[in-house]
Amino acid sequence: MPVIALDAVSYRYPEADRPALSDITVAVDPGDVILLRGASGSGKSTLLRSLNGLVPHSTGGQFRGRVVVCGLDTREHPPRQLATHIGFVFQHPDAQFVLEDVEAELAFGLENLGLSRPLMRKRVEEVIDQVGINPLRRRRIDTLSGGERQRVAIAAALAMHPDALALDEPTSQLDPQAAEDVLQVVLRLVAELGMTTVIAEHRVERIAPFVDRIWTLDAGVLRDQPPRVALAEGGARPPVVDLALRAGWTPIPLGLRDARVHAQRLPAVPANPAPADGNGPIICRLDGLDHRFDTVTAVRGVSLTLRRGQVVALMGRNGSGKTTLLKLIAGAVRPQRGTVTNEGIPAYVPQDADTLLFAASVDEELRGQSAEVIAPFAAWLHRYPRDLSSGERQQLAIALMGARADLLLLDEPTRGLDPQVKRALSTYLRTRARAGAGILVATHDVEWAARTADRILLMADGEIYADGPPATVLSDSLVFATQISKLVGGGWLLPEEVPL
Amino acid sequence: MIHHPLAWGGWTIAALAAAFIDRNPYLQALLLLVVINVYLPYRGKRRASTWKFGIALAIVPIFFSVALSRFGRHVLFTLPPIPIIGGRWTLDAVAFGASTGLALLLTVAVFAVLQTTVRSADVVAVLPRPLYRPGTTVALALAFAPKTLAAFQSIRDARQLRGQRTSWRSAPALLLPLLLTTLERALQYGESLDARGFGSGRRSRYRPLHWTAADLLVVIASLAAIVLIAVLPAVPYNPYVNLVPVLPNPDRLLAVGLLAAPALTASLLRVDHARHRA
Numbered sequence: 001m002p003v004i005a006l007d008a009v010s011y012r013y014p015e016a017d018r019p020a021l022s023d024i025t026v027a028v029d030p031g032d033v034i035l036l037r038g039a040s041g042s043g044k045s046t047l048l049r050s051l052n053g054l055v056p057h058s059t060g061g062q063f064r065g066r067v068v069v070c071g072l073d074t075r076e077h078p079p080r081q082l083a084t085h086i087g088f089v090f091q092h093p094d095a096q097f098v099l100e101d102v103e104a105e106l107a108f109g110l111e112n113l114g115l116s117r118p119l120m121r122k123r124v125e126e127v128i129d130q131v132g133i134n135p136l137r138r139r140r141i142d143t144l145s146g147g148e149r150q151r152v153a154i155a156a157a158l159a160m161h162p163d164a165l166a167l168d169e170p171t172s173q174l175d176p177q178a179a180e181d182v183l184q185v186v187l188r189l190v191a192e193l194g195m196t197t198v199i200a201e202h203r204v205e206r207i208a209p210f211v212d213r214i215w216t217l218d219a220g221v222l223r224d225q226p227p228r229v230a231l232a233e234g235g236a237r238p239p240v241v242d243l244a245l246r247a248g249w250t251p252i253p254l255g256l257r258d259a260r261v262h263a264q265r266l267p268a269v270p271a272n273p274a275p276a277d278g279n280g281p282i283i284c285r286l287d288g289l290d291h292r293f294d295t296v297t298a299v300r301g302v303s304l305t306l307r308r309g310q311v312v313a314l315m316g317r318n319g320s321g322k323t324t325l326l327k328l329i330a331g332a333v334r335p336q337r338g339t340v341t342n343e344g345i346p347a348y349v350p351q352d353a354d355t356l357l358f359a360a361s362v363d364e365e366l367r368g369q370s371a372e373v374i375a376p377f378a379a380w381l382h383r384y385p386r387d388l389s390s391g392e393r394q395q396l397a398i399a400l401m402g403a404r405a406d407l408l409l410l411d412e413p414t415r416g417l418d419p420q421v422k423r424a425l426s427t428y429l430r431t432r433a434r435a436g437a438g439i440l441v442a443t444h445d446v447e448w449a450a451r452t453a454d455r456i457l458l459m460a461d462g463e464i465y466a467d468g469p470p471a472t473v474l475s476d477s478l479v480f481a482t483q484i485s486k487l488v489g490g491g492w493l494l495p496e497e498v499p500l
Numbered sequence: 501m502i503h504h505p506l507a508w509g510g511w512t513i514a515a516l517a518a519a520f521i522d523r524n525p526y527l528q529a530l531l532l533l534v535v536i537n538v539y540l541p542y543r544g545k546r547r548a549s550t551w552k553f554g555i556a557l558a559i560v561p562i563f564f565s566v567a568l569s570r571f572g573r574h575v576l577f578t579l580p581p582i583p584i585i586g587g588r589w590t591l592d593a594v595a596f597g598a599s600t601g602l603a604l605l606l607t608v609a610v611f612a613v614l615q616t617t618v619r620s621a622d623v624v625a626v627l628p629r630p631l632y633r634p635g636t637t638v639a640l641a642l643a644f645a646p647k648t649l650a651a652f653q654s655i656r657d658a659r660q661l662r663g664q665r666t667s668w669r670s671a672p673a674l675l676l677p678l679l680l681t682t683l684e685r686a687l688q689y690g691e692s693l694d695a696r697g698f699g700s701g702r703r704s705r706y707r708p709l710h711w712t713a714a715d716l717l718v719v720i721a722s723l724a725a726i727v728l729i730a731v732l733p734a735v736p737y738n739p740y741v742n743l744v745p746v747l748p749n750p751d752r753l754l755a756v757g758l759l760a761a762p763a764l765t766a767s768l769l770r771v772d773h774a775r776h777r778a
Contacts, residue, residue: 049691058691083697094647095685096692098640104621107706112697114704124706160697332661348661355651355658358677386680401661 038217087157147178205238209255271491347405353397391421554608558601565597
């Protein structure tokens with residue numbers, strides 16, 4: 001009997017003009033791992049929320065068909081009754097924490113179920129070991145890093161002993177290492193417990209080798225396919241699959257391990273990286289920049305130059321000082337030592353682009369902008385900015401902030417974006433750079449940086465410790481390396497570059 | 501060490517009573533020393549950001565008192581007859597403002613101790629079952645407050661990044677996105693509670709709190725302090741009448757000294773830093 005079964009499920013949000021889910025019929029067998037993918041706004045979160053009854057119990061709207069989880073129809077059983085059957089992990093872990101410290105948070109759901117104290121203790125200890133968070137158990141949640149918080153959120157869901165787990169883009173807010181840690185936890189649960197898992201995830205390269213089926217959502221319509229078929233068709237897929245399709249490898253390898261057999265046959269031609277320094281006029285010069293927040297040094301002795309016509313990616317783990325450096329350049333924070341000399345007008349776009357949008361309509365947001373800036377948004381002018389998808393909001397914020405600037409400083413602009421929107425962002429930034437702007441982007445997205453940037457800066461502990469062309473910096477790094485670089489080496493970063 | 505939220509609740513009431521009833525500067529200074537000594541062993545590795553707020557709050561009454569009050573006999577200087585600030589500026593007004601500011605600083609300090617030591621999980625755990633749901637809602641609301649402040653700050657920063665000034669006139673423009681952000685978060689919290697079985701039936705307790713000897717000692721000391729503060733005559737301080745405060749009676753000093761009980765138990769029983777580390 002399937003753990004999860006959807007039978008002709010359609011759903012429309014209140015006052016929406018089109019359905020979020022259209023006539024979906026699909027089933028998940030016990031122990032199956034499903035990768036759910038699709039563009040931003042395609043209905044991934046809605047589908048996941050329908051599995052534990054949040055859609056429609058929490059959202060309202062028109063719901064047709066049936067979702068049955070472990071024999072329970074979600075129309076008749078509210079989410080709190082389904083909590084023991086399906087655990088849910090939200091995109092933003094902060095949205096689900098109720099109490100201040102880790103152990104209390106793990107026990108919160110168990111207390112709600114009215115379990116006996118010895119049983120709760122047993123479950124908490126088990127889940128701490130399963131997820132590997134023993135060192136965190138007595139910590140306050142507000143002191144945890146993003147990756148640690150997400151692992152605690154998974155543990156809290158798992159403590160309820162659900163039959164299945166639904167994860168809504170659990171790594172979208174994390175740096176590569178933290179994302180890797182979270183996905184390792186998920187994969188361990190799959191391998192050791194045979195946990196039925198439905199996971200929406202943009203970083204498909206890590207999870208693809210382990211999935212049984214791929215669900216692809218496109219405007220609410222679902223296709224349920226075996227992984228190789230789905231990935232060959234298109235959509236978000238690992239770079240190694242792109243290379244395999246280009247090279248004609250069969251069967252298509254889903255991960256690095258399978259691909260290595262084929263990669264041995266590739267000619268060993270080293271890449272010839274272009275110099276990163278560029279020859280455009282200098283737009284920004286930093287000299288001995290220092291900044292501290294109380295006892296924490298955020299930026300330490302940073303000196304560098306940025307040039308017009310260049311897209312520079314600034315990478316490093318969470319808390320390495322990237323955001324502070326961008327704010328120092330933008331003038332939003334004053335350096336305590338050193339100087340920032342800007343030869344152009346800087347514009348800083350923060351991580352949460354939502355905060356930049358506060359008008360009642362896109363039209364109002366764009367008031368006073370040139371026709372050239374407004375043109376790409378002509379179709380959305382009447383819409384409320386916060387009703388746009390995350391990619392659309394990001395585009396609007398960048399257009400607003402960057403309209404009159406010639407030094408664009410973007411903080412994690414690809415966070416939570418689907419591959420199509422990321423490609424559009426790359427094109428936009430390349431176009432702006434060609435037109436003479438200087439661009440500095442703080443990002444964790446290695447694949448996107450390799451595709452977009454002319455130069456990579458790696459930052460740790462407030463210092464820039466690597467500076468060079470992507471082919472040099474990203475192929476040298478263990479953490480900040482593209483999948484293709486890990487596979488073929490030689491300074492090749494992208495599947496389309498590799499000589500066959 | 502002190503675990504029980506009710507013990508901390510008793511201590512907080514006693515400390516606030518002392519801060520507001522006794523405005524004698526000697527007693528205020530002693531109380532501030534006591535509160536700092538209670539705070540230090542329990543703070544773990546947390547930074548004391550609340551104190552900055554408290555000190556800022558303490559300075560405001562001094563400024564207002566000295567700038568607006570024209571009373572007092574100890575004249576510092578005299579300004580020409582400018583509206584509002586013109587006339588005699590007196591040391592008496594400075595002392596009055598400082599005394600008021602110190603009371604505000606003490607209030608912030610006492611709540612900083614409470615915030616550091618009491619976990620919302622413990623508050624929820626001591627609530628009687630009928631109060632569990634509203635109690636959880638209050639705990640959530642308390643957790644929500646700092647996040648709402650952070651959201652307000654980021655919206656204000658975003659406005660500045662877009663070159664828009666932040667002033668009282670821009671308040672509606674700030675409040676609307678703040679309200680929307682808060683509502684979105686509240687909905688997410690609601691979904692999370694639902695998805696984690698909140699309200700599905702009779703609730704159990706993972707770690708019920710037990711009274712320890714240290715908790716009881718603090719409760720007894722706090723009750724004794726409250727009785728002393730309420731029964732014994734207060735030591736008033738009015739700098740406009742007499743700038744130099746009178747020395748308080750020993751029994752009054754004892755009342756404030758009793759409030760050091762949590763610091764005493766922490767040093768005697770050794771604070772379990774692991775539990776309170778940040």
